Amino acid sequence: MNDFNFHKPQDVAAAVATLKKHADGKYLGGGQSLLPVMKLGLAAPSDLVSVGGLGALKGIRVEGKALVIGAATTHAEVAASAEVKKAIPGLAELAAHIGDPQVRNRGTLGGSLAHDDPSADYPAAVLALQATIQTDRRAIGADDFFKGMYTTALQPDELITAVRFPIPEKAAYAKFPHPASRFALVGVMVAKGAGGVRVAVTGAGPGVYRVPELEKALGAKFHADALAAAKVPATGLNADGFASAEYRAHLVAVMARRAVAACG
């Protein structure tokens, strides 16, 4: 890992002001995505602006028909939260299976979304639940936020402060983890809400994406049986030494059925 300057600002405004001054800097949340990348020499930010401890980014609350989670909330806090379990149990379940206990106790919601690993779990939830990403300067809809592998709509110095999840009628996540990394080889979040049925897939492709074929079938009948014969195209999906695109496509359909079944 290369040398860097470490900053620990006291509030959001100071954090943003600090990063504005350092074009090659990065925000640091729990460090569970950025630090491994730095250790491998794949990123070498000149400055790290630590935001994981900012009080304004913490907390979980229900506001009207939405669940609002502060960006610096850890995965373990989301997994254990009574509010989350009550409002969107599938989201608590998702958080409970991210990485390992060390990752869950350090990693944050905002950090995961800003990093946008194509195999991360949270992007599937944000996209399927049609969440809104609140930043220091604006609100970004889920459909506009993810721009493909490790790429988002965020400006270089823009800081995620919270994520607003509309509370769905039903939602659940099913994941087939890569046995080595425990990232999603394929993860599927299915949600039935005010905007209809949305199915979001992580792990299988170069970025999180929705599957219109499955959404249409579930829109007609929200039941796992509706997907019994579902086939998902393998075109454009990831292929590596562990799993082919064809197998990933197959798993998308299987995990979608399991997520629907888990919706109850």
Place this chain on the structure above:
Amino acid sequence: MNPGGIGAAIKRKEDPRLLKGQGRYTDDIVKPGQAWCQVIRSPHAAARITAIRAEAARKAPGVVAVYTGADLAADKIGNIPTGWLIHNKDGTPMVEPPHPALCHDRVRHVGDQVAIVVAETRDQAREAAALVEVDYQPLPAVASVRQAIAPGAPLVWDQAKGNTCFDWHLGDKAATDAAFQKAHKVVKLDTGNNRLVPNAMEPRSAIGEFDPATGDTTLTTTSQNPHLTRLLLGAFSYGIPEHKLRVVAPDVGGGFGSKIFHYAEEFLVVWAARKLGRPVKWTATRSEAFMSDAHGRDHQSHAELALAKDGTFLGLRVSTVANLGAYLSTFAPAVPTYLYATLLAGCYRTPAIYAEVRSVFTNTVPVDAYRGAGRPEAAFLIERIVDVAARELGMDRVEIRRKNFIGKDQFPYQTPVALQYDSGDYHSTLEQGLKASGWAGFEQRRAEAKGRGKLRGIGISTYVEACGIAPSAVVGALGARAGLYESANVRVHPTGGVTIFTGTHSHGQGHETTFAQLAAEYLGIPVEQVEISHGDTDKIPFGMGTYGSRSLAVGGSAIVQALEKVVAKGKKIAAHLLEASEADVEFKDGKYTVAGTDRAKTFGEVALTAYVPHKYPAGLEPGLEESAFYDPKNFTYPAGCHVCEVEIDPETGATEVVSFTAVDDVGRVINPMIVEGQVHGGLAQGIGQALLEGAVYDDQGQLISGSFLGYTMPRAGDLPSFQVGTHATLCTHNPLGSKGVGEVGAIGSPPAVINAVVDALAHMGVRHLEMPASPERVWRAIHDGKKA
């Protein structure tokens, strides 16, 4: 009975230190004035080095020196030797290419050493290394057996035609051909044995030191066998007289074979330290470990088993191509030959066996011994083809094994592939395994799993292996360039405490406890009074280290011989003190007594007398310290029965090991808790090989699975709670009767797992699955089976 003696399940003496972070590993050691070495490694599998520009690096902050292959070539040293010479079928020697510690003109695998940067700190060395510019002219590469043997394949070494290192055979070809002529049925199997990355918890590390005042050189290193490293470094790669070279292997955090070998980095830190006159240290990152630690296994085999109508084995033919990587590592030529083909009889009376092994060079990291070393490859092949044979003959899998087992009254048993098994009771081990695993009630569990949508299968393997390596004369005849005995020195202190110096090396095996139990048993003293010392060539007698499950069977036997000498000398002293005839003195429970009287002297009193010899036998030397060297008469032959049950999710192909039973015959058990722990670890690695692990190179020789993100190490959650038992028949030729336990778990388990997976899928037409049986492989087998 001594509460710490043989058979006592006492807790490991070394654990409080190791578990509390108080161990002292090579990387923990900081020498005064120590500089850091960073190794610059090839990113190409095969390339010509056309230029190296190091001026910028030499000027970087903290840099002490940059050395390249040209510097090494100028010094005319640094060739890493191999320890075994194998001969071809026609009697000519194998191709033995040079193995320079730094490449000069060509690189031959990703991770090959090109240059080193030595700097004041580790970060400075790393940052300066990034400034060294190496120009490569990439060359075509071969990464797999398939590529290496293809007609017209690029050559890793010009002198190795067809990339062949050796083309070797064992067994009677004519007799085997004749057996096949008589066969009722011939069963065939083509299978690989997957390539594995050992991944010891502690990465390799080495510190070189040179004292110009005395001319002494010291290497502190993560080694399983410091004396062998001293021999190879001193006599071969460097040329330092052994009395001026000290090798220290302090606490070592796992090896599994990968730390047996003499590595280039050990040479490089010593070389740099002697050039610079200050200590030089190197520690591998995990990424470096993946591309520079010797890998394990990597075979492609074709096997044919000839059977009579009743299922009797008549003959076995095996043709194997083994991938040795780009260079010959220390033990590499021995692994696919004498540690593999000699085990192809398994537990069976197969009368005729013929094995051919061609080994090839590829543009990959050298392949060498990894937990089991040759025997897992043999066990997998045999135990798979026996299962295939049972299915194709419509016979019960257990019955075909029973029918062909070597009976317990047939030992010693000479196999057709050179070995003579001394003892075993395969029928009893099998019955114990069947009972403990609930084999008879399996179909009910299969039906219950089906109700839950799962495919359940059960698999068995009944393996034998050879360890306790081995008689020096035999291994010498087979091509070993070293002897393979073991040494011990028992030093009794004046107040009765004992230090045992052993030539073996503990890096997780628990020798500090097991060997102390031997002393407790033989001397009748508490284990707390015994200290085990290993790992420093300045302290211990010349020994061969720890690998091949040899430490107790060979090293323990040497300790026992030395202990018996101590007891015998003590008897002379006691007889004098007790004014009795030596013949009348008995030694039991730590006391010398005169038979039929209550006159006695404790071991401690005798020890004190040996060092304060005021009243002492005339002509007897003072002191109580004895040494022994033990050269075994034969290998030892652990065997066992492993039973695995799996459940497969047919939609995803994910396989879960739901139960695993291992009944192993490891001979006499000294500490049952340590034995159980060794079996647990071996099973984890065996199940890992069967289902999870696999080093993957692409066709250009890039290592795809170069980190824990892509290489699946088994974790606790991947494993069931093991059911482990032992059934001991004693080794007949060593004083303890112990056979060895370090590798049995990794040898017996892979075929049991794959046999279980195939059993779960057999009704869909699945006949065989390659390791690792990953979810996609299993899913495809189901998918293809359904189509068929």
